Amino acid sequence: MAEGESSVAEQEPSVAEPRTIDHYLHTDRFPHIWCPGCGLGTVTAAFLRAALELGLEKDRTVVVAGIGCSSRAVGYLDFGTVHSIHGRALAFATGIKMAHPEFTVIVLTGDGDGAAIGGNHLIHACRRNLDITTILFNNNTYGMTGGQASPQTGMGGYATTAPFGFDEPSFDLCRLAEAAGATYVARGTSYGVRQLQKLIRDGITHPGFSFIEAVTQCPTEYGKRNPPKGPVQMLENLKEKAISRKKAEGMTPEELEGRIVTGLLHRDESVPELTASYARMLERIRKSADE
Amino acid sequence: MSEAPAMTDGLLSSRPYVEVRFGGSGGQGVILMGVILAVAGTRDRRHVVQTQSYGPEARGGYSRSDVVLANAPIDYPQIQGLDLLVALSAEAARKYAGSLRRDGFFIFDSDEITSPPPMDANSYGIPFTRLAVETTGRTQTTNILALGAVAGLTGVVSVASLEKAVLSMVPKGTEEMNLNALRRGLALLPEEWKRPSI
Amino acid sequence: MELWYTHLMRETIDQDSLLVQGNRACALGALDAGVRFFAGYPITPSSEIMEVMARELPAVGGVFMQMEDEIASICACIGASLTGEISMTATSGPGFSLMQEAIGYAIMAEAPTVIVNVMRMGPSTGRPTTPSQGDVMQARWGTHGDHPAIVLAASNVADMYRLTIAAVRFAQRFRMPVIVLADEIVGHMRESFSPEIAGRYRLTSGDFDFTETYIHPEMVREVHPPHELGTLIHPHVTGLIHDETGFPTNDPKKSEQFLRELHDKVVHHRGELCLYDVKNVGKGRVAVVAYGSCARSARAALKLAEQEGIPVEVLHLYTLFPLPVEIIQELARRVEFILIPELNLGQYAREVRRLAENWTTVVSMGRIDGNLITPRDIVDRLAELVGKYESA
Ligand SMILES: Cc1ncc(C[n+]2csc(CCOP(=O)(O)OP(=O)(O)O)c2C)c(N)n1
Numbered sequence A: 001m002a003e004g005e006s007s008v009a010e011q012e013p014s015v016a017e018p019r020t021i022d023h024y025l026h027t028d029r030f031p032h033i034w035c036p037g038c039g040l041g042t043v044t045a046a047f048l049r050a051a052l053e054l055g056l057e058k059d060r061t062v063v064v065a066g067i068g069c070s071s072r073a074v075g076y077l078d079f080g081t082v083h084s085i086h087g088r089a090l091a092f093a094t095g096i097k098m099a100h101p102e103f104t105v106i107v108l109t110g111d112g113d114g115a116a117i118g119g120n121h122l123i124h125a126c127r128r129n130l131d132i133t134t135i136l137f138n139n140n141t142y143g144m145t146g147g148q149a150s151p152q153t154g155m156g157g158y159a160t161t162a163p164f165g166f167d168e169p170s171f172d173l174c175r176l177a178e179a180a181g182a183t184y185v186a187r188g189t190s191y192g193v194r195q196l197q198k199l200i201r202d203g204i205t206h207p208g209f210s211f212i213e214a215v216t217q218c219p220t221e222y223g224k225r226n227p228p229k230g231p232v233q234m235l236e237n238l239k240e241k242a243i244s245r246k247k248a249e250g251m252t253p254e255e256l257e258g259r260i261v262t263g264l265l266h267r268d269e270s271v272p273e274l275t276a277s278y279a280r281m282l283e284r285i286r287k288s289a290d291e
Numbered sequence B: 001m002s003e004a005p006a007m008t009d010g011l012l013s014s015r016p017y018v019e020v021r022f023g024g025s026g027g028q029g030v031i032l033m034g035v036i037l038a039v040a041g042t043r044d045r046r047h048v049v050q051t052q053s054y055g056p057e058a059r060g061g062y063s064r065s066d067v068v069l070a071n072a073p074i075d076y077p078q079i080q081g082l083d084l085l086v087a088l089s090a091e092a093a094r095k096y097a098g099s100l101r102r103d104g105f106f107i108f109d110s111d112e113i114t115s116p117p118p119m120d121a122n123s124y125g126i127p128f129t130r131l132a133v134e135t136t137g138r139t140q141t142t143n144i145l146a147l148g149a150v151a152g153l154t155g156v157v158s159v160a161s162l163e164k165a166v167l168s169m170v171p172k173g174t175e176e177m178n179l180n181a182l183r184r185g186l187a188l189l190p191e192e193w194k195r196p197s198i
Numbered sequence C: 001m002e003l004w005y006t007h008l009m010r011e012t013i014d015q016d017s018l019l020v021q022g023n024r025a026c027a028l029g030a031l032d033a034g035v036r037f038f039a040g041y042p043i044t045p046s047s048e049i050m051e052v053m054a055r056e057l058p059a060v061g062g063v064f065m066q067m068e069d070e071i072a073s074i075c076a077c078i079g080a081s082l083t084g085e086i087s088m089t090a091t092s093g094p095g096f097s098l099m100q101e102a103i104g105y106a107i108m109a110e111a112p113t114v115i116v117n118v119m120r121m122g123p124s125t126g127r128p129t130t131p132s133q134g135d136v137m138q139a140r141w142g143t144h145g146d147h148p149a150i151v152l153a154a155s156n157v158a159d160m161y162r163l164t165i166a167a168v169r170f171a172q173r174f175r176m177p178v179i180v181l182a183d184e185i186v187g188h189m190r191e192s193f194s195p196e197i198a199g200r201y202r203l204t205s206g207d208f209d210f211t212e213t214y215i216h217p218e219m220v221r222e223v224h225p226p227h228e229l230g231t232l233i234h235p236h237v238t239g240l241i242h243d244e245t246g247f248p249t250n251d252p253k254k255s256e257q258f259l260r261e262l263h264d265k266v267v268h269h270r271g272e273l274c275l276y277d278v279k280n281v282g283k284g285r286v287a288v289v290a291y292g293s294c295a296r297s298a299r300a301a302l303k304l305a306e307q308e309g310i311p312v313e314v315l316h317l318y319t320l321f322p323l324p325v326e327i328i329q330e331l332a333r334r335v336e337f338i339l340i341p342e343l344n345l346g347q348y349a350r351e352v353r354r355l356a357e358n359w360t361t362v363v364s365m366g367r368i369d370g371n372l373i374t375p376r377d378i379v380d381r382l383a384e385l386v387g388k389y390e391s392a
């Protein structure tokens, strides 16, 4: 920390009331743009509660987003925030993290933003194992642009660009991330907010690339065209479909069809984190120059 | 700026603007010849531009390296007419001979080029490959031997600068061998290798 | 020799004599200007810039990254820039096309960064190892929307070094991306680099100096204060139209004001941004306006034309955008016609014609076969035009 700057903790009175997530919100920017019943706020709140638990400092935390309803979250967050361009949040975040390894860097992205247009950046970010935490809001559609199909719409799903039913399979995003090299992979839902908060918190403390898929509801665009209709029904559906990893372990693929496997799915601490390896390389070069 | 080293007596050393091309096939070290000449020219306090074939042109078996040396800053960077063409392959001789000026120099490897194109320029046919093998036992030193001959016959750069340039550019451990090749080239006598002009 | 900083000086081959490749000189200029973050993706004929950075940046504690594509490269550079780092990327046509959206973001978010485009023949893959100046208009208008642009063009190895430094300084001072255009010839050639070259190829401009003292950001009208992530300001940065708080706005008045300020900060400093050199000023009947490799042909043609009795004035432009309006209009008042040799079909000639047609005739001379325009070509065309206008 540069001289003259002080941490947030120092600025606040020490016997403060227990903080709420408002601490990290630009409440003056409200009302937010999200529709009633949308799950994006729920997921964002889970992230903010994880941030509170960890006591993330506003000036040392940078939250980067792409473009989409989900990515709009950064417009309300009181951290250093970058609302970048569609699909490229991870590339921006890579520059930020490599330039300043001491920052906590979080990426918020959607299923279109992160898995379609930004898919290439996603797999490479996983491979590099930079200490960035990515939260992918999966609402199975392009909400912002009006309900077009996303890679996560799923076989038989309806979208404005799939009026007769989508005929492409989806990614299993968590398996994709794991295969690409992410060292922390987890999935939660906007129904299971406690679990989601914990998964995000552990992802942030994990020293390496963390990928958390947050399955959530878009009643306005996805829900309008796909059963069940209505936010409450969609949430109940999430509750019914979600199944913990432990339980899923004993089940056959047929039994797992249509279920959402949640919890910590993969963790590997043996892979070197990129900023750390880079620092070691600089050190090696410096030493050999001194000799 | 310190004094420029004295140049060898020779015809190209007195020209204020000299255009040189090395041509051959890939693997003959033609590009390196151009770069070494450029470094030597820079050491002579001349203004220098070096360009070369890249990409498909360079991979298709041809290799070309051009050097312009001048007493004043060089504006147009490419060859407009050659003062010196050094050809290590028949293909290069055929392709580039037309660009030689009448008062230019044409120096070629007579092992590779058995029927050189007829021309007015001063022509020297020298069995570079054979001489290199005789001198160092290695065909890889052909380009450096040829560079020595070029400097000796034309004075395009000073011997002192060329030696330093060679030493700084050849792979470590081969300096001695390359210097031998260079000196062998420098020692060649013009009378012995000059071809009658046509 | 104050222009020669540490990284360049390390290249000396004999006391103060230097022979440097153009792309290498660009990288050395970047290092000497303080670039400490480079992200790129390999592409001919620019890859050497990246390779030099890969070797040299770690040695000065900087960050080098080979990204998965050019989009990621420029985005990483912008990300680093938002933390206060001086960043740069280098590419050629296909990669430059991929970068366009993010270049607009950097303009909008006022994030300084430098993009070097070593041009090759296009469109598409074109001829990768062949010089061209086909990306001039893309450099100006490649990204969407009304926006300002700062575009420099390098004509020799010395330019690759000093214009890269200039680009870094301009980027920091004007808080926006700056584009350096080179072409395959300039990028790949090795050339001796002496103070004499810098003296002959002068950068005539108000008060440009290469030192760090040049940057005094407060002098340029700011839309909002510089972003610095990771500071107490913890700003919000966005590509949406925003107001002085940095947060988005849909207010028509504020939107227009914001966009005008983005333009004005460049246009109001045109005198400072426009680097150029005139040869034979006021002595030509006719003029040649050129940039990049073609400027070298034009300078060589000047001598040749004089010998043949055609007095020519040569305007060598190092800054293509913002347009050097006053400089071109003054020239237009002095000469019978202006010839513009370019390795494209007249992209810049159209701009010059727009500015000069009230006073003189502007003739485009384009070449798109992959070869340079020779001094002879230029003189022949001048003679032809002089004859034509005389008989008319
Ligand atoms: C290059 C580009 N292409 C298209 C768009 C238009 N666009 C904006 S948001 C979006 C989809 C966002 O979908 P997702 O990431 O799933 O986020 P959601 O809105 O569903 O939260 C698209 C296609 C854009 N902004 N930029």
Ligand code: SF4
Pocket: A033, A034, A035, A037, A038, A039, A040, A069, A070, A139, A143, A144, A217, A218, A219, A220, A221, A222
């Ligand atoms: S469109 Fe869907 S994702 Fe977007 S805010 Fe509305 S409910 Fe949420």
